[in-house]
Amino acid sequence: MAELKETESGRRAVMLCCDFEDSEETKAFTEELRLLMESCDLEVVCDMHVRRKNPDPGYYIGPGNAEQLFSVVSEYEADCVVIGTELTPTQQRNIEDAARVKVIDRTRLILDIFAKRARSNEGKVQTELATLKYMLPRLGGGKGKDMDRIGSGSAGVAARGAGETKLEVDRKRIRRRIGELTKEIESISRHRDVQNKVRKSMSIPRASLVGYTSAGKSTLMNLLTGAEAETNPRLFETLDPMTRRAETKDGSVFMLSDTVGFLRDLPHRLIAAFKATLSEAAEADFLIHVVDASSPHIDYRIDSVDKVLEELGAGDKPTITVFNKCDGVRDQSHLRALVADTPDSCYMSALTGEGAEYLYDLITETIDGLGKTFEGVIPFGDAKLADMIHTGGRVLSSSYEADGIHIEAVLPPDLYGRVKRFSVK
Ligand SMILES: Nc1nc2c(ncn2[C@@H]2O[C@H](COP(=O)(O)OP(=O)(O)OP(=O)(O)O)[C@@H](O)[C@H]2O)c(=O)[nH]1
Ligand SMILES: [Mg+2]
Numbered sequence: 001m002a003e004l005k006e007t008e009s010g011r012r013a014v015m016l017c018c019d020f021e022d023s024e025e026t027k028a029f030t031e032e033l034r035l036l037m038e039s040c041d042l043e044v045v046c047d048m049h050v051r052r053k054n055p056d057p058g059y060y061i062g063p064g065n066a067e068q069l070f071s072v073v074s075e076y077e078a079d080c081v082v083i084g085t086e087l088t089p090t091q092q093r094n095i096e097d098a099a100r101v102k103v104i105d106r107t108r109l110i111l112d113i114f115a116k117r118a119r120s121n122e123g124k125v126q127t128e129l130a131t132l133k134y135m136l137p138r139l140g141g142g143k144g145k146d147m148d149r150i151g152s153g154s155a156g157v158a159a160r161g162a163g164e165t166k167l168e169v170d171r172k173r174i175r176r177r178i179g180e181l182t183k184e185i186e187s188i189s190r191h192r193d194v195q196n197k198v199r200k201s202m203s204i205p206r207a208s209l210v211g212y213t214s215a216g217k218s219t220l221m222n223l224l225t226g227a228e229a230e231t232n233p234r235l236f237e238t239l240d241p242m243t244r245r246a247e248t249k250d251g252s253v254f255m256l257s258d259t260v261g262f263l264r265d266l267p268h269r270l271i272a273a274f275k276a277t278l279s280e281a282a283e284a285d286f287l288i289h290v291v292d293a294s295s296p297h298i299d300y301r302i303d304s305v306d307k308v309l310e311e312l313g314a315g316d317k318p319t320i321t322v323f324n325k326c327d328g329v330r331d332q333s334h335l336r337a338l339v340a341d342t343p344d345s346c347y348m349s350a351l352t353g354e355g356a357e358y359l360y361d362l363i364t365e366t367i368d369g370l371g372k373t374f375e376g377v378i379p380f381g382d383a384k385l386a387d388m389i390h391t392g393g394r395v396l397s398s399s400y401e402a403d404g405i406h407i408e409a410v411l412p413p414d415l416y417g418r419v420k421r422f423s424v425k
Contacts (some may be wrong), residue, residue, distance in 0.1 A: 012076065014072055018051075019050070027297075029217070036113065060087055079101065080104055081101060087103070107267040110236075112319075129182065132226050167405065200414065208248075209287075210289050211290070215264055218231045225246045235263070259277055282314045286320065323338050372416040374393070394409060394410045
């Protein structure tokens, strides 16, 4: 599908970042671009920085710098230039003309990684849609010839109507495909809505793992639920959401979802295309934000995740922050300071299980905070409700008496609503 061509893998690339300011953020952003490039098998042969106050509307890096690129590319015998931003189609074309080599922007890199990782139909459809929308305004210009990489069927010359150029045919084909994919995504969203309703009707609290890519979400998922989600240091290992039942040590049951990781300035079209997948976070009762505590860029990443959450309308959900990978942090006092400064947080290692008990305590507290305490007597004729309380709530005491089942439990609001008529308080 939309992957960079086979021949582009393992290619020599000039990495170019525009530094609008000199900050830690700029450093973090540059390091991340390098990782994205490596994930696309591009070898960074030259790391170039251009200082500017503002992006140039026609050339992003400015016409002079674009001209200079030509000699850098020649000197390093590079096959392409990667620029750390999303370029407008015009900027991309202009830089390609000046540098006389293919120019790949950051969005294209991320789309390519998503295309490589997508396994499920949902992941593939969402990635293809985002890619086509990215490509449509870029067709026909520069060294891209992006159309050659899309889809399996090729609308060649024979498929053209009288007077239509190849470009027009390509555009038509892409628009048609975008229409088909949009419909497919609507049906995926409907299916997800039904699933969410079913989960909601089970009256079990729902938690969603969120965090920067590679923070250890899937590793934590496996620890808490016994699932066997793929874990890998590569970026964006998880694309397809997974939900499993989990239970804390003192019997609080919850459903836990793992989903796609976040990244600074995740391309907007990707967030839009992945709305169905990302809605796991927006639907959850509470979030578990996993942070890689061994990274030097903790604040930058927390901030990036918070921004995406806000965009998804999940910014004000109850959130537990887990400073993960504590086994890789030498400075333990730093970890303790992080936890002290962050409400509802703990540090642990999802890999070794060290510190998991603190997370379990926080989950219990959060679920209790969501729920209501029920104290009542369930008639024997409604024993099913007692079963639901045992499954979906945290039972503090329960006994069979002559008049029914006496139960004291902390229940999620939905379930509390269903049994409150038997409350004795
Ligand atoms: N040392 C150490 N490594 C960890 C820990 N948790 C996860 N890892 C490693 O970090 C890498 C990324 O872990 P994943 O669980 O795949 O991360 P993720 O957040 O699911 O990543 P994406 O799905 O790409 O967003 C893997 O190589 C894990 O083995 C930890 O507590 N300690
Ligand atoms: Mg993962």
